[in-house]
Amino acid sequence: MNVINLSEADSIVGLYLAELRDARYQQNRLLFRNNIERVGMMEAYEISKTMAYESRPVQTPLAEATARVPAGGVVLATIFRAGLPFHQGFLGVFDHAACAFVSAYREYTNEEHTEVGIHVEYLATPSIEGKTLIIADPMLATGLSMEMAYRAFLTRGEPSHIHVACVLATPEGIEHVGRTLPGEKTTVWCAAIDPVLNEHKYIVPGLGDAGDLCYGDKL
DSSP: OEEEEGGGSOOTHHHHHHHHHOTTGGGOHHHHHHHHHHHHHHHHHHHHTTSOEEEEEEEOSSSEEEEEEEOSOEEEEEEETTHHHHHHHHHHHSTTOEEEEEEEEEEEOSTTSOSEEEEEEEEEOOOOTTSEEEEEOSEESSSHHHHHHHHHHGGGOOOSEEEEEOSEEOHHHHHHHHHHSOGGGEEEEESEEOSEEOTTSOEESSOSOHHHHHHOOOO
């Protein structure tokens, strides 16, 4: 499995991530969502450079030109609800992609809120058979929701390659993806890798609950 950490090289993504982490900026949900979206666009562009391309003739008003365009289909998959602005960033680049959606959310399984289970209850997806599958979810913490989402999408076919895209990841989450997704055709993309999960399975230093920061508290 290949892991691409964008923070290993200087880019504008570092500014977006700094604002996403800043508790003062987080008071503005619009700014927070916009920065999630912009990180998505940057990762989408980087992913686009790894894909297969083919030449296509294009008729201009003056003559025929040749353009290099993606050779295969893309399915852009998103995990509700924090994934929605991230998805929008990817869709701004892969505007012809088919889209898939799944709800996969954490449920604490003990009173201390230190053990986490993942519940999946909604799936809407086209066929992913032979397609490039991009699963966009801002936080790759334990990796459990990513595994469950991938298993749900597999009911609609076998992708040719899987890109797991996130804003923040942990070594534990990346390791879990490596164990549960096919490593020979999986690439993990992230803006940064944070060192640990706390006792409640949140990324530290992280940025908090991305879904709540995007859309408000949930009951």
